Amino acid sequence: MIHFDNVSKRYPGGHQGLSDVSLHIEAGEMVFLTGHSGAGKSTLLKLIGLLERSTRGQVRVGGRNLTRLKRRQIPYHRREVGMIFQDHRLLYDRTVFDNVAMPLVVAGLSHGEVSRRVRAVLDKVGLLSKEKLYPITLSGGEQQRVGIARAVVSKPPVVLADEPTGNLDPDLSRDIMVLFERFNQVGVTLLIATHDLELISRLKKRTLILEQGRLVKDSGH
C-alpha cells in the first residue's frame, strides 16, 4: 500500500528530514513509527499525505506515484489518506458534527448521506451525544476522537496519525489505540507515529525506528 524507494527529504535551508529511506507497508497493516523528536517521523507522514514532497526517491501510495502527482490532483490523493494530528486541527467555530462532516462535504456527498455517515462514525468514537457541541467544550481526549472521526469518516484506505496520544494520559491513550485497532481490523492501513514506547511494546505491532532521518530498525522484517 505504501512504498518508499530510497526517499530523501532535504528542507530548504539544509535540514535533512529523511535520508535514503526504503520501506513497504502492506494493505491492512498497522505500523508504529518511532524515534526521537526530529528523527523524521513527521516528515515521513507528510510525504505520504503530500504535505511535503520528497527531494529524492519515489513515494507510492496505493499504486499512485506521488512524485509525479500534479498539484491539482493532490486533493483527490488526500481524500484517500486520513490524517490525525497531535493538535487535532479542528475548527473551533463549528460543531463536532460539522467538523466531522467536512471530508464528506468536500467530496460532494448529498446532505442525507453526510449526516448518516457522520452519525455512524461519531457513534463509533463514542461522541454521538456531543455532535452539537463545539470542540472547545470537549476534553483533550474527546477532541482527539473528533479528529479521528474526521480522518476516517470518508473511509480512506490509509490513515496516518502523528503523535495521536501525545497529550493524553495513559487511560485515554489506551482508548485511542483500541479505536485504531478496530479500524485496522476492518482493513484500514494505519501508520502511527509515536514515542510512547510502552504503548508500542504492549500492542506488539510492526515498528519502524527512525534515527536522524534514517530507518535504523524495522521490526516486521
Place this chain on the structure above:
Amino acid sequence: MNQLADRGRPIPPRRRPRFRIWLLRHAQVALASLGRLARSPLSSLMTILVIGIALSLPTGLHLLLKNVQQLGGTWDGAASISLYLMQDVDQKEVGQLAERLRSMRGVDEIRVISRDQALNEFRQLSGFSGALEALEGNPLPAVLVVKPDADHSSPASAKALLNQLQALDRVEFGQLDLQWVRRFQAITEIARRAVLVLASLLAAAVLLIVVNTIRLEIQNRHAEIEVTKLIGGTDAFIRRPFLYLGIWYGLFGGIAAGLLVGLSLWLLKSPVARLSGLYNSDFGLTSMDLASLASLIAISVLLGLCGAWLAVARHLNDIEPS
C-alpha cells in the same frame, strides 16, 4: 466491534442528476456567504456603502451628461440657414423663391424677412437707427431663413444643404449657424471622456476595495482553508465561498449605487425644473431607466467577482497545510 464491518460494502449513492447536486451546492455556498455578510453587518455595510458611493459618482455624472446631451439634441434641430438674397431681388421674386424652396428636399420651414422687415428689426434691435436715417434707401437684403427638417439638421447634412442653397440663382450668400452647436458637442465630448476616465478610476478603486476585503476574509479563515486543503478540498471548492462573497459585495454595492443616484436625481429634480421653467423650456431630468440600472448592477457584480478572483488567486496558494 463489528460496527465497522460495513466498510467494504460501498454505500449506494443516491441517484440524483449531477447538475442538480452542483446547483444545490452552489446555492448552499452562496447562502452561506450571504450569512457571513450578515454576521458582521456593520463592516459589511461599510464596504457595501464604499462600493456604492464609488460607483454612484460616475453613474450620476453619466446620467447628467445624457440629460445634457438630450438637451443638445433638441437644440440641434434649431440649426437654421440664413440665405441673404441679392439687393435687386424684388418682393415678388422673394415670394417665388420661398415657394420653390418650400418644396425642396430637406427643407422644413421657410421664414421670409423682407427688406423692410429687416430694416425695421435692425432699427429696433441694433441701436443704430440714427445711422440708418443718414443712409439713402435700404441697405439690407431680403433674407430667407431655412429650417432644415429632422434628417438634415446634423452639422454635416445641414452643411450640404447650405451648399446646395448657396448655389441657387439670386442668392448672394448663405450662413449656417452651427458654430455653437459644434462647440456644445465638443464640450459634451470632453465631459463624456472625463466621466469615462473617472469611471475607470473608480471602478479600479472598487476592485481594490473588494480585493482587500476578500484578502482580509481569507486571512480570517486561514485555519479553515488549511484544514479544507488537508482533507482534500479542491481549489475550486475553497475558492467558491470567497467568489460568492465578492458577488454579494458587488450586487449590494450596485444596488446601493442605484439608490444613491436615484436619491440625488430626486433632490435635483425640482430645482432643475424651476431653472428650465425660467428658460421657458419643458426640459426635465430623466431618472435612471431600468436598462441603466441593470447594467450598473451587472458591472458592479462583475467588479466584485473579479476582485474576489484576484484576491483568491493571489493569496490562496500562500496557505498550505504543514
